[in-house]
Amino acid sequence: MKELLSLFDGLLAFGQDGNWKMIVMWIIGGVLIYLAIKKEMEPTLLLPIGFGCIIMNFPGSGAAGPLETLYNAGIANELFPLILFIGIGAMIDFGPLLSNPKMMIFGAAAQFGIFFTLCMASIFFPDFRDYASIAIIGAADGPTSIVVANKLGSQYVGAITVAAYSYMALVPIIQPPVIKALTTENERKIRMTYRPKNVSKTTKILFPIIITVVACIFAPDAGALIGFLMFGNLIRECGVLDSLSETAQKVLANLITIFLGITIAFNMTAAQFLNVNTLLIMGLGLIAFIVDTAGGVLFGKLYNVFAKEKINPMIGAAGISAFPMAGRIVHKMGLKEDPQNFLLMHSIGVNVSGQIASVIAGALILKIFVPML
């Protein structure tokens, strides 16, 4: 009889007090899987995270061992996010940005949410490692969030990563009301002429190298993130490594995404995840995205006060690095106000500059806070 009962240890252990929290975690995992499949919200990450969340939350789950191995091999040492950046770099076409480099300034402005959230999070979290890591949710950039939170040694890496990816998926819901609230109808109707300049192949090849050098000089902590991102872009633009570029964009990015998603769930045990602080992190993440959007739009309005040729202030909102959603949202909103208003090339230019600026912001946070460790 004892032997028979021992077969069902897991079931008996489940009857213990406190295990209701595990059911809550299954529900959270289920919701993430639902959002991924039914609503197609960042499915490549939310689905593995959701599934990982379920298998991590069983009494004595055998999944914890392999996931811990993966976590130590790929997230604790920041390897997965960095390799993923090679794929992302290979996907990005910096052409619209190189055609009009002044758009970069809007990418910088849209990082305001990161630093505002840093101040907000410091109200609720006493440890600088936590509030600086929570702030980076505003980078709207999963790999940067993981790298910063890990380097600072925050205890909330799981919640921060889930918040970053969830809100990236929710950008189409979060941004439009903020943009509308901060702009008039006439401002949203401002047309911007796209005058594509001839960008030589040499410029496209030199750009990733120059960005890496500048980043390594001025923000050495961004060296790895920017370096891997730009390495991917150099593979794309050099013109002699097409098969490597294709592999980086598809096979490499997909492979790492599978491991990254399910490994993040290692930190999503009921004990670590179900507390008031997780709810606070979710709330602060939302604030970060809203303030990022507002910062970009308001900077666009400020620019118009001094500029001879007015820009559509909505493109400032594309400066958050959720690529390419933020760029597309601005374009769609422009078309909604005026069917002849094509903002896509401008908004994508701002969007890719936001990708660079968010990494720089992450590096600056590391530069400020790592010496305090």
Added chain:
Amino acid sequence: MLNFYFEPFEFVKNLKYMGIGMLGVFIIVGVIMAATYLTGYLTNKLAKPSDDE
């Protein structure tokens, strides 16, 4: 009873990081912008027509 940390004055204490951080982002992005303009200018000036896309 929920018992969590709440120190509103920390916001003001950390405003300096907001200033340093945003200033840093603008300076570095400004340098990248300048380098990009310079690269575009030099390569367009030096490039032969066949080098252009």
